[in-house]
Amino acid sequence: MSRPATYFVRTAVWGAALIVPLALAALTGVLVTRGAGALDANLFFGGVPALQAMTGRIPVWDGIWPACAGTLSLLGLTMLLALGPGIGCGIYLATSTASRAKALLGFAVDLLAGIPSIVMGLFGFTMLLMLRRTIAPNAGASLLLAACCLALLVLPVLVSTTRAALESLPRQLHLTGAAMGLGKWQTLRHILLPSSARGILGGILLAAGRAAEDTAVIMLTGAVANAGLPAGVFSRFEALPFTIFYRSSQYRDALELEQGFATTLVLLVLSLSLLAGASKLQRTLEQRWQGIRDDD
Amino acid sequence: MIVCLTMAMTLSVSLASAAPLDAFKGKQGTVDIAGGTAHIPVMKEAAKRIMTVNPDIRISIAGGGSGVGVQQVGEGLVQIGNTGRALSSDEVAKYGLVSFAFAIDGVAVVINPANGVNALTAAQVKDIYAGKITNWKELGGEDRAISLYTRDEASGTREVFAKKLLAKGDVAPSANVVPSNGAMKTAVAQDPGAIGYVGIGHIDSTVKAPTMDGMTPSQENAANGTYTITRKLYMNTKGEPAGVVKDFIDYVFTPEGAEIIRASGYIPVAK
Amino acid sequence: MRFDRNRIADVTFGASALVTGLAVAAIFGFLFLFALPVFTGGQGLSILSGVWNPGRGQFGILPMLAASLCVALSALALGWPLALGLCCGIRGFLPRPVGRLLLMLLRGMTAFPTVVYGFAAIFLLVPIMREGLGRGSGLSWATAGLVLSLVILPTMALVMDAGMRQTERRLRLTGAALGFTREQTLTHLVLPACRKNLLAAAALGFGRAIGDTLIPLMLAGNAPQWPSAAWDSIRTLTAHIGLVLATDSNSAAYGSVFVAGCLLLLVNVTVQLCLRSLLRTGETA
C-alpha cells in the first residue's frame, strides 16, 4: 500500500529536480549567450563618458544607467515607506491578544497579499486622478506615487513574514525575557526581534526582490522609456524592469535587441546580488546580537 | 545603434554651428511626452540633443500608444501627447487640444521573410483578417496556417490599418494582440505563418512587406503619393504651447528636426 | 520611562496596523468607485457579456476572466507538483548536498524578475511551442501557463518547505523509531501533517499566477476570445488592463479596465475565503 505512494513521490521528486534546473538553465543560457556580448560601458552610458554620465552632468539617452539609478531609488523609497508599517503591523498581529480587530486585520493583510500588481498600479492611477480632481490639480505620475503603490504591494510580505517569524518563536522565550525583568518592549527589542531577525530579514529581502522586479505597478504610475537620472520624488523615472519590457517590444535593430538581453542580465545580477548582500547582512547582524566570535 | 550614433554625431558635427538649439540656451523646464510608439525615435533624438546642450531642461518620453497620448495630455499628465492619427472632434472639444502634424508614415502589411507570397490585395487582407482565408496556400504560398497579429485598441497604426485597408471590417477574435510596432516586428519575424502590420519606418530585413494592390510600400512612395495607406504623426498640446514646450515643438520643425525625422524613417511635414 | 516606551511601541504598532487596514479599504473603495459608472451608465451589464469587439460596441470581458482562470489553473496544475517534488527532494528523497543546492536554487529563483522570464521565453520558448504544438503562433495559453508555472514555483516551494522543515524535525525521530526510512517518514508522516501548508501554498501560487501581468501580456497572445485549446491565443484580465488602460477615457473600453480590476479583486477574495474555510474544516477534523 505504501509502495505506490512512495513511487509516485519519488517520480515527482526526480522529475522536478531535473526539469526545474534545466528550464532555468535554458532561460539563463539564452540570456547569457545573446546578451553577454553587449555588456559593456556603451550599454550603461550609451557613449557618454562614464564619470559625467554617473554624476548626471551629461544626460544618458541610449544607456541603461538612468534605469539602474531609477530602480535603486525606487527600491530605496519603497522600502523606506513599507518597512515601518509592514514590520509594525506584523508585530501588532503577533503580539496583541486575539480580538475581532485582529482577525479582521489578518484577513485584510491576506487580501492585500492577493491583490495583483496591475490592480495595485490601477489603484495608483485612480488615486492620481482623484488627487488631481480634488486637492492636488498638478499631481502627476511620479517616483513617489510608484513607490507608494509598490510599498502597498510588498507590505503584506513584510507583515506576514514578521508575524510568522515572531509567532514561531518558542513561547518560553517570552517567559525568559519576562523572568529576567525585561519589560514588554525590552523583551521584544532585545530578545524576540533579534531571535526572529532571520525570518524578518528574509521577509525584507523577499519584499525588496518584488519591489525591484515589479513592472506592472510602475508601468501605470510613473515609469517611462526615457527620463534621465531621477530628478526627485515628484518626477518620472526610468526603471530596469520597465526598460526590459519596453525594449523587448520596441527594439529597432539587432544591437538594441542584444542590449535588451544584456539589460535583463544586469537586472538579474542586481536582484541576485541584492539576495547575496542581504543574506550576508543577515549573518552579520545575527552574529553581532549573539556576540559570538569565531576564534579560528 | 552604433550606426544611429555615428549618424547623430556626424549630424551634430555638421550642424554644430546651426542656430536651432540656441533657443534652449539658459532656459529651464520640464517636458513630459507620452503616446504613439512610432514617434519615440524622433522625440528621443530631439530630446537628446536638447538636453546635451542644456541639461537643465528635463524631457521624459513614454510610449503607450495614441490613446494614451490623447488621454494623458488631455488630463494634463504630460505636456505633449503624441498620436499616430488625427484627433476626433470629440477629443478636441473635450480637452481643447491643439495638434501639430510633423511627419508622414506609411502603414504596411508585413509577413515573415521566409513566406513565398510577394503580393497581396486589400480584399485578400480583409478576408485574412476576417478569418475567411486561413492558409497561405490559398494565396499561392506554401501549406501553412496563417497566424494573425493585430495591435491593441490604443494604437494609431491599428486605426489607420482598420480604416484604410480593412475598411472597418472585422478582425477575427483569434488574432494575437501585440502592444507595439516593435513587438509586432518581433512576432512576425519569428513566426513563418504570420501576417501583421507596422509603420513603414519600422520595416527592415527581419520582415517582408508584400506589395499592396500593386503599390510598393516605401517612404518614397508614401511621400510622392503612390502609396496611399499613410497617416500623419502628430504632437498634441492642451491649448497653445508655451515656454520650453513651444521651443521643443518648434525645434522639431527646424531643418535639424526634419533631418531627425528622416533619419527615423519618416517624411517630414512643414508646419 | 519604561512605561512610556511600552506605550509608544503599542501606539506605533497599532498605527501601522491601522494604516494597513485603511490601505486595503482604500484599494477596494477606489476601484469599485471607478467601476460603478460602467454599470450605472448606458452600457449596463453588457460589460459582463461574452464578446469583446469595441468596433461594434461590444465590451464583454468574460472571455478574459475565463482566460485568467485557465492560465492560472494550468500554471498551478503544473507548478504545484513540481514545487512539492522539489520540497520532498530537499527534505529527504535526494542526497543532502543536492537538496542544499536545490534550496539555494529556489532562493535564487525568488530573485528572478518576472520580466526576465518573459523576455527569455519570447525568444526561446515561443518558437519551440509554435513548432511543437504544430498550430497557432506560439503565443498561447500553453506558453504562458508553462512560464507562469516556473514563476510561481519558488514561492510555493519555499512556503511548503518552511512548513515541512519544522514538521520533519518534529517527526524525524518518531518515524525512525517506527522503522520508517527517511522517505517513508516524509510520505506517511510529514506530508499528511503538512496538508494545510500545502493548501496554503497552492492558494498563494494561484493568486500570483492569476495576478501576473507581464507573462500573459508578453506570451499569451492577447486575443480576446474564449479559451478552448492549449494553442489558443488568449487575453487575461491583467493583460487586458495593461493593454486597454491606454485608450480614450470616455469609452466603455476604458471603463472595462476597472471592472476587470474589480473582478480580479473578487477572485482574490473568493480564494481567500475558500482557503480560510478549508483550513478551518481541517482544524476540526
Place this chain on the structure above:
Amino acid sequence: MMTDTMHTEHDSGATASPDMTSGTACSAECGSLSGDSALPQSVAARLCDLNVFFGKRQVLNGISFEAHNHAVTVLIGRSGSGKSTLLRTFNRLNECFAGCRTSGHAQVLLEGTLTDIHTSFPEPAALRTRVGMVFQTPDVLPVSIRRNMTLPLQHALGLTPPVIAVRVERALRDAGLWDEVCDRLDAPAETLSGGQQQRLCLARSLAMRPAMLLLDEPTASLDNVSSRTIEALLGQLKDRYPVIMVSHSLGQALRLADRLVLMGSGRILRCWDRQNGLPDMETLELMLEETACCE
C-alpha cells in the same frame, strides 16, 4: 476535569491534615501581614488567600503560605496540582499567560521590608529584576555565553560595562561555572552541556542580585551527576538567597527542603519543616498517591 466533587474531596483532605502529622502549620496568619517576630526565622515571602484563575478555571485556591530566609522551600505535588503556578505568582509571571486573574495578597522581602508585589509594582518587569527564576529546561538564549549574562544586566538593570563584567564573573563563580567557561565566553551558549546550561541560567539570575530565587523543577531535564551539582549549589546559595523551588523528585525534595509543601488541586495539602522532622519517603509516596486518587 475538575468537578465540585473533587473540590470537596480535597477540602476534606486539607481539613484532615492536622491529625496526619505534627508538622508546623504553614499558613500565615493573615491578620498580621507586617511581619511576625515571633516566628523562628524571618519571613522572605508571604502569600495570603491567593486565588489564581486562567479564564474560568481556578488553578490556585485560597493559598496562604510563608517562605523563610536562609531556607529552601520545596513544592511537591502531582502535575496539574498548581505548584508551578504558585511559584510564578512570586514574580507575577502568570500574567504573561492569556486570561490570568489573581486575587489575594502576595509579599516579598525587599530591602528589609515585606513589600506587596502587586500594589508596589505597577510594572511587573521591575519586580522580576528582583526575583530571579530558573526554568525546567535550560532556557539559554541562542546567543553567546557572555551575551546571555550581560543582556539582562545591560537592558533590565541598565548597568555600565565595567560593573557588568564584575557581576558576570562573580555570578559565574557562584554557579561554579567560571572555570569551565572563562576561556570560551564568546562561544554559543548552546554548545554547553545540559547541566552547564542550567548553571548558566542560574548564574544569569544570580548576576541580577535578586532578593529571592525561584526554581521550576531545575533538574528535571538533567542527568544524575548534573542534578547533584545543582543541588549542592543550592545548598550553598540558600544562605544568601531564599529559595523556593518546585521539585519532581521526592528524593531531591527530602534532601534539600527546609520546608516541604505538598500541593494538590490548587491547594496546599500539607506542610513540614525540617526542624520538626520531614516525613519519610514511603509516607510521602503514599500521600502523593492519595492525591492521585482524588484527581
